Amino acid sequence: MIVSLFSMNLSAQVMRAEELEKYAKENYGDKWVDAAENLGSSLVLDKNQSLTYEQIINCGxxxxxxxxxxxxxxFAESFNDANSVIKLNDKDAxxxxxxxxxxxxxxxxxxMTAYNVNIHPVIKVDIKDKKIRVTYTLQYYEVEQNIGGGWMGAFSAGTTGQPADTTKKTExxxxxxxxxxxPKDQHKAKKTSSKALIMAHAYSNxxxxxxxxxxxxxxVGNENDDW
Known part of the structure; x- marks a missing residue:
């Protein structure tokens, strides 16, 4: 039941959740700490301590x-629910x-505690004739904590028949x-932080x-003037 509560939620227009994790494992492996160490050696946080990627795409x-x-x-197809939204849409600019x-x-x-990590990346596209610039920025991890919802709480509930007392908070x-x-991870959640980085990086790709x-x-492949 605890695992099912942590199922991943990702817009189907972009990529299904299981596909994203498969993509991450295929490209970086499933040893999350090692993968994060290797990837981190080539990443530099920006001046706001955010993880930022930029790509210029030539468009003929x-x-x-x-x-x-x-x-x-x-964007209208991919960011169209309460969690994924368009924040600015300026045609002239x-x-x-x-x-x-x-x-x-x-x-x-x-x-004692179960963690669930979410991300809210900001995707910006600047548009000119013949090219665009895509900027992907991640400012933080959103961590849902279920204090008392760890395996000890589940074990206690199984032995007593009573649900464990839990407290939920988000950081x-x-x-x-x-x-x-x-390097030592200030939250003492090295493996969790490692997987979060790899998954966030994979999502940027x-x-x-x-x-x-x-x-x-x-x-859809039929966008042309011949109709």
Whole structure:
């Protein structure tokens, strides 16, 4: 039951949750601490202590207006619920900003406390004639803690027949306070922080790839003037 509560939630238009974890394992392995250590050696947090990726995508001869129409369509399909929303959409300025959501990118069930990690990455696209710039920023991990919901609580409930007393709270863990950016991990959750980093990094790759695919080949493959 505890595991089922931590099932991952990701918009199907971007990638299903199980596919994201499979993608991460295929590219970085399933030894999360080792993978995070290797990846962390090549990552630098920005001046706000956020994890930021940037990619410029050349888009052939497409005009700013053509690219805006395609991207507006993609964002409308991909960020359309209470958790994933478009925050700014300015056609004249050529800017679209959305706040995404991936739930349950990492979990940990300890003796007394169970953790569930979510992320809310910000995806910004700047649009010009013939090219776009995609910026993916993650400011923190959102950590849902179920104090008393660990395996000891589950064991106690099984032996007594009574549900364990639990307390729920949500914290924001700064990226810089987590492994591998903080070598000892200030939250004493090294494996959880490691998997969170790998999954967040994998999601940035997926976002970049999906946007590039959309602007180069369209969302459904029939976007042309021959109709």
């Amino acid at each position: 001869e497409q005009t700013k207006e053509q690219l805006y129409i395609t991207l507006n369509h993609w 050529g800017v679209i900003i959305a706040k995404g959501f991936v739930g349950g990118i990492a979990q940990h069930i300890g003796g 924001k863990w700064g990226i810089e306070t987590c492994y591998p950016f903080s 997926v976002i970049m790839d999906k946007i590039e695919e959309a602007v180069k080949n369209g969302l």
